[in-house]
Amino acid sequence: MSTHIKMNEEYTQVTTYHGKLDDKYPFLVEVSYGSSWDAKNNHYISSIEFIAADNLYSSKSKKYWRKAENKIRDFITKWLFEKPKEESND
16 A cells, blocks of 8 residues: 655744733743745734633733733734844843
8 A cells, every 4th residue: 555645835833932911920922823824924823821820810800901911912013023123132
């Protein structure tokens, strides 16, 4: 029996970044990248997950967390893709 394998060179990659909101609330951001996606939109913030016990967040409203997620999305996009070319990560 013969086996035929064909691969596609397109890829999707997921990168996880760690951060902290208001110096208290640690979070993870997953950003997906794809080789076949439009060059201007070759990324997608696939998730934001806060890391802590649920009771830590009970003192804040749902509105606070929605606003925080939007600010994190905006920050991540600027941080990753709008840095001046001469700026380094040091």
